[in-house]
Amino acid sequence: MSLPFDYDRVAVGEFGGTTPTTTDFDHARVVVLPIPLDRTTSYVPGTRNGPHEILVASSHLELWDEETGTDVHSIGIYTMPEMDFPFESMDQIVAEIQRIASELIERGKFPIVLGGEHSITPPIVAAAAAKHPNLSVLQLDAHADLRASYMGTPHNHACAMRRVLDHAASATQVGIRSLSVEEAADIPSLRTTIFYDWNMRKDPDWMERVVASLNENVYVTIDVDGFDPSIMPATGTPEPGGLSWHEALALLRKVIEARTVVGCDIVELSPAPGNVAPTFLCAKLIYKILTYRFGRDVRGR
Secondary structure: OOOOOOOOOOOOOOOOOOOOOOOOOHHHHHHHEEEEOOOOOOOOOOHHHHHHHHHHHHHHOOOEOOOOEEOOOOHHHHEEEOOOOOOOOOOHHHHOOOOHHHHHOOOOOOOEEEEHHHHHHHHHHHHHHHHHHHHHHEEOOOOOOOOOOOOOEEOOOHHHHHHHOOOOEEEEEEEEEEHHHHHHHHHHHOOOOEEEOHHHHHOOOHHHHHHHHHOOOEEEEEHHHEOOOOOOEEEEOOOOOOOOEEEEEHHHHHHHHOOOOEEEEEEOOOOOOOOOOHHHHHHHHHHHHHHHHHHHHHOOO
């Protein structure tokens, strides 16, 4: 079976590097799709380098997860070549991302998408929603990303969740601590539930409330600026506050155990020269998500 690309690109590396068990595209349950898009970045650029650096960092992962007692790599993880964007407009870019994502999802693959800027998320959600009706989207992020348009395009990274709501049944936004006056005015009319960073922890059951707000099928989008910048300084639009490593893992595990997560992306990493810790955090986070999602299948063999 041919890969869902029309052009020839060389892969930048395999997620996890060389592992004891390798797989081809047809037999993989998980497909890692690098999308190095950096077209509408509005502060510090560099997200085009995120996918490559995450893949490099992933080659240094240990495969055993001590939390769950699982080595999940044997489910089959296949890494696609980086997408290329020989297009003039964001409309064309969005259409191409949706085409590729649709082919992967229709073939029964679990997509792990490496960004790149957050504008890659809506077309992937569109593809997932076509396969999984009544889809909810869980967003971990510092920013609401609910602008109708920004810097002359509705496909700006600052509009990502507004465009997501064009396709998904609902959204739940966690860790939000930055939004515009216009976004604040629009929120009451949008199909979104927001857990603001400043007060969400006042409720000891806030994670359970996040889970309860989601439908059965869930797509997860993680903007790395949702993390506290003390552990994630390598992003173009940092904000004070945010999720700790263990908060994010606890929330993701609860969601994955209670709902059916159908795909995930990690976006807005802008690698910082000389500091590999944020990049390795992204690689480790992906492997933790896969462990939570597929660990029971491995343990049940």
